[in-house]
Amino acid sequence: MRFGVKHYLLKPCNESNIVEALKDVVKEKQNEEEAESYMKLMEEEVTKNTVSEKEEILKQFFLYQQVTDDLKEKMKSLIEEVYPSERFYFCTIYIDSLLTYDHITDVIESIQIQLNESKAIITFIENKIIMMMSTSIPEEEVNLLITCLLQPHEHEYSIVSTPPFAKENIDKIPKLDEMIQQLFYQPTYTVINHQSWLSFHEHLSADLEIDLEKIMFYLKKQQQQQAMQYLQNFINKLKRHRISPKVTRVYFIQIYLLLMTRHSQYTTENRVQAIGGELEDLQHLTEYVEFFENLFNRMIEQVEHPKKYSQVVKQMLQSIDEQIENSELSLQWLATNCLYMNADYLGKTFKKEIGQRFSSYVTNARINKAVEIIEEEQDIKVFELAERLGFGNNPQYFSQLFKRMKGFTPSEIIRSNERD
Known part of the structure; x- marks a missing residue:
């Protein structure tokens, strides 16, 4: 009895009684194992649902431009739960090519396996993977892990890490566009650590003006080099003042439209189509510079070899x-x-x-x-x-x-x- 034996045998014994006793022992053992397996499964399901809820809160927080009070409270509760006495930071992986849902989830799962899951919440929006992590997880370790996961697949990607935040600083958490704003001025395969991020965002934006007529004047005089130099000087101002990519793109569209109005063969429809076609796919500053350099060359060529009229x-x-x-x-x-x-x-x-x-x-x-x-x-x-x-x-x-x-x-x- 002291060994937990429920049925014991006395001599003389009955064979049928022995069989029945053994069946009871086996059945009881099976019931215990099934109950244990069920409880483990339920625990995993609860944990999975909890993680999914955390990921969804993180995604919504960065998905919407205007964060509602309700969503802000959920984010505060999430931070209180996961980082009650720790600081945390954000790491964003920007992948130039759009990945499939399965591929992104595989990448996220691989990262979670390597990191401390309880201290890292990971979600994604389009081609951007967003990670909120405890400062106990070094960003150098995260960068190395991401490189090992993505580089073999020849994906063009960049990594941005923010400085640490405390739970009291939720209002200071940047928007997603602001978080990756610096990438616009950088080539692909860029790793931006939190010191670089902080230095970039210390500069205040300034209102800038560009004299578009000067560019037009240079082009009419067939002075492509001077026109390009003037544009490059303006771009350098944008970089110094940390103008957001959205505003920078507006400047470039204005320049493009004004230049196109000088060419009578371009109708309004042509210009709109060009914005949706030629300019839509440009992602980095270097691509815009190359675009305008080619455009200036074409316009100079048109001046040198004008269209033949009757x-x-x-x-x-x-x-x-x-x-x-x-x-x-x-x-x-x-x-x-x-x-x-x-x-x-x-x-x-x-x-x-x-x-x-x-x-x-x-x-x-x-x-x-x-x-x-x-x-x-x-x-x-x-x-x-x-x-x-x-x-x-x-x-x-x-x-x-x-x-x-x-x-x-x-x-x-x-x-x-x-x-x-």
Whole structure:
């Protein structure tokens, strides 16, 4: 009995009793093992659900731009539970190529196996794996682990680690875009440690302006190198002031659109399609630099080898250039005084080959000419410009038109040149 034997035998014994006793022992043992297995399974399921809930809270916290009070409270509770007396930090893996769901979950599972699961919560949003970890897990160890997991598969990736946070600093946790903002200025296969991250974000953003007309002026003069140097100087300012990638992309789109307006063969639809096509896939600053370098080369080439127009349109373009300062210049005036042809025919032919109405082309030409004059004669007055370019004694209308097309007034350009 002291050995836990429930059934014991006495002599003389009955064989059938022995068999029944053994069956009872085996059955009881099986029941105990099944109960133990069931309890273990339930514990694993509870743990799994708890981890999934933690991962979901972490994902939602970084997924939404505006964090609700309820979500913030959940995040606070999560931090209190996992890191009650420890500091924690975030490590983000940015993978250039989109991975399948199974592949990402495999990577996450491999990381969890290697790390202390109770101190690391891992989730993902698209091609970004986000890890919240205790500072007891060194970031160097994490970086080495990630490299070993991803490099054999030839994935292009970068790793960003934030400085440590305390549970009281939940409001200081950066948004996901802010967390990986520095990657925009870095090549792939970049590892950014928390010191580098902190140094990058210590600089405050500043409002910057770019004189797009200078780029246009250089390109019209076929000075590609000067145009590229001016753009590069502006990019260096963006880097120094830590302008966010979103704002930087807006600057580049503005530059692109303005440059495209100089080429009449590009319609509004063409420009929108180009933004969705040529610019959409660019991810890093170096790619934008290469894009504009190629664009400048193409535009210079178009200036050197212009599109061939019919003889009639060539005469119209030449007449516009010669009469740009004539306040009476119009399609009807040109047809009557220069080409002696039907105005309707000239208008349709011009629109077909140039892609713009005659009046729009003349207005663009006058405003572009005004920019050139300002660059060459920096002390010129606005009323002199208006009178010289065919706007008569209406400098106010000229300034309004100029601002609508260029985004700023001629006076602002003149003052900017004076400061330079």
